[in-house]
Each structure stands twice: as structure tokens, then as C-alpha cells.
Amino acid sequence: MLREKVLTRERIDHVIATVAAEVNADLEGRDPVFIGVLKGAVYFFTALTSRLNRSVVVDFIQVSSYGATTESSGTVTLIKDVTVNIAGKDVYVVEDIVDTGLTLTDIVALLRARHPRSVQVVALLSKPARRRVEVPIDFVGLEIEDRFVVGFGLDFGERFRNLPEIWEYAPDGEDE
Numbered sequence: 001m002l003r004e005k006v007l008t009r010e011r012i013d014h015v016i017a018t019v020a021a022e023v024n025a026d027l028e029g030r031d032p033v034f035i036g037v038l039k040g041a042v043y044f045f046t047a048l049t050s051r052l053n054r055s056v057v058v059d060f061i062q063v064s065s066y067g068a069t070t071e072s073s074g075t076v077t078l079i080k081d082v083t084v085n086i087a088g089k090d091v092y093v094v095e096d097i098v099d100t101g102l103t104l105t106d107i108v109a110l111l112r113a114r115h116p117r118s119v120q121v122v123a124l125l126s127k128p129a130r131r132r133v134e135v136p137i138d139f140v141g142l143e144i145e146d147r148f149v150v151g152f153g154l155d156f157g158e159r160f161r162n163l164p165e166i167w168e169y170a171p172d173g174e175d176e
């Protein structure tokens with residue numbers, strides 16, 4: 001069930017505006033490719049990239065997700081690869097939330113193997129208490145405590161992504 005509203009839409013917009021300002025300041029002199037991690041990051045990705053004050057290349061990557069559980073399996077499978085050549089480019093990986101860090105570690109390693117000039121990570125949310133591997137997040141919207149959240153792209157078993165706000169979700173009990 002949806003337990004408690006964690007972030008209002010106004011708060012999300014404010015957080016994204018702040019991150020976008022930081023990313024904009026970083027873009028000087030770069031040849032940027034923004035890579036959104038499907039599906040969760042789509043809402044953040046469009047909000048973020050539409051606030052950038054210059055033209056950037058956009059692409060998407062998809063790896064395996066949790067499925068209908070709130071725990072990570074710890075193994076990541078590539079489902080959809082990027083289609084642009086990132087050699088020599090400045091890559092910004094855009095992720096919805098960093099939990100254990102395992103997904104991002106694998107994605108960054110996979111992208112680095114293609115010899116981009118740089119790889120940076122932009123995450124809307126981070127749960128540092130849950131981290132199992134050290135992964136640098138260059139731009140982070142908000143750090144949150146260890147609770148499972150849905151909405152604004154985040155799902156539980158593919159549901160709730162389209163909620164405009166971010167809610168805490170408790171797997172047991174009746175869905176709303």
C-alpha cells in the first residue's frame with residue numbers, strides 16, 4: 001500500500017531545478033551524451049534534460065530490474081543497449097535512484113569499456129544506508145533514508161511509475 005507521501009511534485013521540481021543548474025554549470029567544454037536508465041529514470045530524465053541550456057545527445061539503456069520485490073537480486077543483465085557511439089564523449093548516466101549501487105557499477109563499467117572521455121552519474125535519489133558497493137554519484141538530487149519508494153518513474157512490480165509524487169510503499173497490505 002501507499003503509506004506516506006515522501007516528496008510532493010513541487011519538491012521534486014525544485015530538486016530537479018537545483019540538479020539541472022549544477023549539470024548546466026558542468027557542461028562547459030563538454031561533448032555530452034545523456035543516457036537515461038530505463039524505465040525508472042524516464043520521468044527524471046525528461047525533466048532534467050529539458051532544463052539544460054544547450055543541445056545534448058540523448059539515449060537510453062535498460063538493464064534487469066527488481067521485478068515484484070523490494071530487494072535487489074545483485075545481478076544485472078543488459079536488456080537494451082545505447083545506440084550512439086560514446087567514444088570520446090562526455091557521458092552523463094541519469095538514474096532514478098541508487099540503492100545498493102550494484103546496477104550503476106555495472107552500467108558505468110559497461111560504458112567505460114567503450115572509451116568515453118568521461119562518465120558521470122546524475123541520480124534523483126540516493127539511499128546511502130543501503131550501499132553495498134562504492135559508486136561515485138557526481139550529481140544527486142536528494143539522499144533519503146532506507147525505505148522503498150514509488151512514483152515519478154519508480155515502480156513496485158511495474159506499477160505506480162506514473163504517480164506525479166513520490167510515496168513510500170509497503171509491499172504487504174492492500175494497494176490503493
Ligand code: IMP
Nearest residue numbers: 072098099100101102103148149154155
Ligand atoms: P541498486 O542496484 O540496488 O542500486 O538498484 C538500483 C535500481 O533499483 C534503481 O534503478 C531502481 O530501479 C531500483 N530501486 C532501488 N530502490 C528502489 C525504490 O525504493 N523504489 C523503486 N525502485 C527502486
